[in-house]
Amino acid sequence: MTAAPETPRAATMRARARWAVGSHGSARVAGAERRDRRSLRTLLWAVPPLAVLTAIFLVPLAETVWQSVSTTSGAFAGFGTWSQALSSAALGRAVGTTLWIALLTTCGCVLVGTFLAVGLSFVPFSGSRVAVRLLEAVVSFPSFIIPLAFGILYGRAGVLNSALAGLPGSPHVDFVNDLPGVVFAEIAYFTPFVVRPLLAVFGQIPRELLDVSGSLGAGPLMTLRRVILPDARPALAASAGLVFLLAMNEFGIIMFTGAKNVVTLPMLVYTKSIVTFDLPSAAVVACAQLALSLAVYGLYRALVRRLSGGSRAAA
Amino acid sequence: MPLAAVRCPDAGEFDDGRPPAVELRGVSVRYPGASAGSRPALADLSLRVDPGETVALLGPSGSGKSTALKAVAGFEQPSEGRVLLAGRDVTRRPPAERGIGVVVQQYALFPHLRVADNVAYGLRARRLPRAQVRARVGEMLEMVGMEEHARKLPRELSGGQQQRIAIARALAIRPDVLLLDEPLSALDARMRQDMVEELARLRRELPDVAMLYVTHDQSEALALADRIGVMRDGRLVDLGTAHELYHRPRHAFTASFLGGANLLDGVLEAPGAARGRTTHDDASSPELTVRLDAGGSVSARIGDPASDAGASGGRVTVAVRPHALRMLPAGRDANEAAGSASGLRGTVVSVQWRGTGHRLRVALGGTDRGSAGRAVAVDLEPFAAVPAVGDAVVLGVVRGEAVIVPRDETIGGLRVPAAPVRPAAGATA
Numbered sequence: 034m035t036a037a038p039e040t041p042r043a044a045t046m047r048a049r050a051r052w053a054v055g056s057h058g059s060a061r062v063a064g065a066e067r068r069d070r071r072s073l074r075t076l077l078w079a080v081p082p083l084a085v086l087t088a089i090f091l092v093p094l095a096e097t098v099w100q101s102v103s104t105t106s107g108a109f110a111g112f113g114t115w116s117q118a119l120s121s122a123a124l125g126r127a128v129g130t131t132l133w134i135a136l137l138t139t140c141g142c143v144l145v146g147t148f149l150a151v152g153l154s155f156v157p158f159s160g161s162r163v164a165v166r167l168l169e170a171v172v173s174f175p176s177f178i179i180p181l182a183f184g185i186l187y188g189r190a191g192v193l194n195s196a197l198a199g200l201p202g203s204p205h206v207d208f209v210n211d212l213p214g215v216v217f218a219e220i221a222y223f224t225p226f227v228v229r230p231l232l233a234v235f236g237q238i239p240r241e242l243l244d245v246s247g248s249l250g251a252g253p254l255m256t257l258r259r260v261i262l263p264d265a266r267p268a269l270a271a272s273a274g275l276v277f278l279l280a281m282n283e284f285g286i287i288m289f290t291g292a293k294n295v296v297t298l299p300m301l302v303y304t305k306s307i308v309t310f311d312l313p314s315a316a317v318v319a320c321a322q323l324a325l326s327l328a329v330y331g332l333y334r335a336l337v338r339r340l341s342g343g344s345r346a347a348a
Numbered sequence: 349m350p351l352a353a354v355r356c357p358d359a360g361e362f363d364d365g366r367p368p369a370v371e372l373r374g375v376s377v378r379y380p381g382a383s384a385g386s387r388p389a390l391a392d393l394s395l396r397v398d399p400g401e402t403v404a405l406l407g408p409s410g411s412g413k414s415t416a417l418k419a420v421a422g423f424e425q426p427s428e429g430r431v432l433l434a435g436r437d438v439t440r441r442p443p444a445e446r447g448i449g450v451v452v453q454q455y456a457l458f459p460h461l462r463v464a465d466n467v468a469y470g471l472r473a474r475r476l477p478r479a480q481v482r483a484r485v486g487e488m489l490e491m492v493g494m495e496e497h498a499r500k501l502p503r504e505l506s507g508g509q510q511q512r513i514a515i516a517r518a519l520a521i522r523p524d525v526l527l528l529d530e531p532l533s534a535l536d537a538r539m540r541q542d543m544v545e546e547l548a549r550l551r552r553e554l555p556d557v558a559m560l561y562v563t564h565d566q567s568e569a570l571a572l573a574d575r576i577g578v579m580r581d582g583r584l585v586d587l588g589t590a591h592e593l594y595h596r597p598r599h600a601f602t603a604s605f606l607g608g609a610n611l612l613d614g615v616l617e618a619p620g621a622a623r624g625r626t627t628h629d630d631a632s633s634p635e636l637t638v639r640l641d642a643g644g645s646v647s648a649r650i651g652d653p654a655s656d657a658g659a660s661g662g663r664v665t666v667a668v669r670p671h672a673l674r675m676l677p678a679g680r681d682a683n684e685a686a687g688s689a690s691g692l693r694g695t696v697v698s699v700q701w702r703g704t705g706h707r708l709r710v711a712l713g714g715t716d717r718g719s720a721g722r723a724v725a726v727d728l729e730p731f732a733a734v735p736a737v738g739d740a741v742v743l744g745v746v747r748g749e750a751v752i753v754p755r756d757e758t759i760g761g762l763r764v765p766a767a768p769v770r771p772a773a774g775a776t777a
Contacts, residue, residue, distance in 0.1 A: 244423045263458075264460070
């Protein structure tokens with residue numbers, strides 16, 4: 034079928050109509066095309082990081098979870114391993130030890146870190162800048178250096194015990210290869226994580242606040258308690274949460290301390306996977322550790338949000 | 349630069365036998381790390397504030413006025429000199445032992461403490477009983493009109509309200525001395541005006557409290573202070589009542605900073621006539637004629653009768669405030685109209701409307717239209733005819749308003765260039 038020839042009047046009308054919608058209509062279409070191209074480009078940019086994230090994080094995580102519910106041949110084995118592992122006393126003890134060490138380490142770091150930060154910020158002495166740099170350098174050290182140094186200094190055959198051996202009664206110290214050794218080593222290693230943020234906060238406290246506090250009759254301790262520490266509360270909470278998380282997951286220090294009776298969750302995963310080759314149980318413990326870490330992280334985020342939202346004000 | 353021209357005796361005891369509330373004796377402050385040859389932040393300051401008196405330290409940024417206040421408060425340790433409070437040497441005592449109320453520019457309220465706790469801070473530091481603290485806090489909040497804000501945090505208050513709380517906190521410890529370091533400079537103009545009135549009321553209510561008020565705003569100093577100390581480059585250059593400093597400045601810097609006087613360099617026509625005048629009495633200080641470097645001449649009084657204005661070959665500076673310059677009708681003789689100046693001819697280089705009137709910049713002795721910064725400022729009388737930029741004008745000086753001060757070449761900005769002398773046509777000098 035052929036179309037009826039268009040009359041000159043109809044052609045003119047159509048041309049006018051096309052012209053009338055012309056610029057706006059085509060601009061709208063071009064705009065939509067540009068948006069499509071932009072969203073496609075955004076998607077393409079998102080693919081590489083997502084792929085990397087999947088490869089290095091999500092796949093191993095899924096594999097760990099799968100290990101805990103599969104047989105050695107790769108078939109689904111049910112949740113028997115889970116119920117067995119979760120009901121074991123070893124896991125309960127490991128969770129308790131892990132949290133206890135993390136708590137002691139956090140308290141120690143907060144106390145020592147606050148003391149150091151206050152000293153470095155408000156009691157200037159020659160060499161304080163060097164001391165800050167040294168503290169920062171500790172963060173760059175591998176964690177096992179600290180227990181190694183502790184062993185050399187305070188171990189059973191360390192420098193201190195050798196010196197003490199010559200004294201009457203042969204007194205000796207023996208804490209390095211036990212829970213106190215682990216806690217002291219972790220405090221020594223993680224304290225800079227508290228000092229650094231506190232130094233940053235203390236550096237921002239207006240000097241006028243301290244001056245006015247003094248002029249009102251407050252001594253250094255009252256000024257510390259009523260002016261400085263409340264201002265540092267969010268930073269202190271953030272660094273304490275970070276230290277707790279890091280201490281909970283610490284492996285190298287405990288390993289190098291050689292404390293056989295200190296079994297934390299990472300040590301339990303190591304024992305089950307590397308020593309006894311019980312990979313399903315190791316995967317269950319690893320999952321439990323992950324869940325614990327995520328829970329602590331959630332608490333930490335909520336705490337930091339609450340503190341940072343409510344304590345700073347216009348000075 | 350001359351040392352402080354202190355008009356009031358600055359030693360000994362107060363008339364009623366009480367020692368000064370604050371006394372600084374030759375206090376210098378040099379900040380740690382400053383090079384040996386550099387100028388100290390505060391140099392050889394001697395100052396006395398009597399009980400119930402308000403002294404304002406006025407000066408530009410970096411003049412040392414805040415450093416002086418910090419030395420009194422104990423926030424800065426003097427490198428030389430002594431600080432005495434009520435006759436007691438506190439130079440080496442910490443701020444907590446001085447019992448001074450301090451109010452600073454940025455309020456310095458403790459951000460995490462509520463208003464009532466901020467006011468109670470100093471009382472709790474003194475371990476006063478809880479009931480007494482509560483009563484005193486209520487009293488102080490009532491005094492500054494902030495009772496209903498007691499439970500608020502500082503960030504919930506406006507700048508003016510925060511400053512009121514800072515004042516209440518400083519006064520809660522019942523200090524004999526209140527130090528105020530630019531307390532109103534963070535406020536907007538209207539709030540500042542309200543707070544000046546508020547502070548004036550507080551002064552009346554606290555007649556025994558000595559106040560040292562640091563500011564760069566002359567209107568605050570003029571409104572609040574019994575005496576004003578003008579500071580520059582770490583030194584006190586002048587000290588006296590607001591009236592003395594305004595009407596008889598002894599120093600070119602005082603004249604220019606307090607009231608923005610025009611500084612006109614010139615030469616005394618009879619230098620010998622200025623010598624040997626030691627009286628402080630305005631009436632007995634006759635007017636001398638100064639031939640201005642910018643052309644023309646002006647009759648002026650000597651600001652500091654004790655100074656030797658005729659020294660340096662009679663080269664002096666005449667300080668004339670903008671409101672004391674009058675624009676004379678063209679063709680009218682200056683002497684006839686204003687009586688104290690002649691030949692002050694110039695060209696209008698700018699006209700600025702300032703709400704209450706017009707301010708002109710007039711380049712004297714020529715037609716230098718591109719040098720507004722070097723021209724004299726003239727405030728027109730209300731309803732006076734406003735000239736246009738480029739108009740040639742003749743200026744007169746209100747009789748008795750021109751003051752001769754020692755020449756100080758280190759002051760810039762307001763100075764009319766000294767050379768070359770180009771008498772305008774028709775000048776009578």
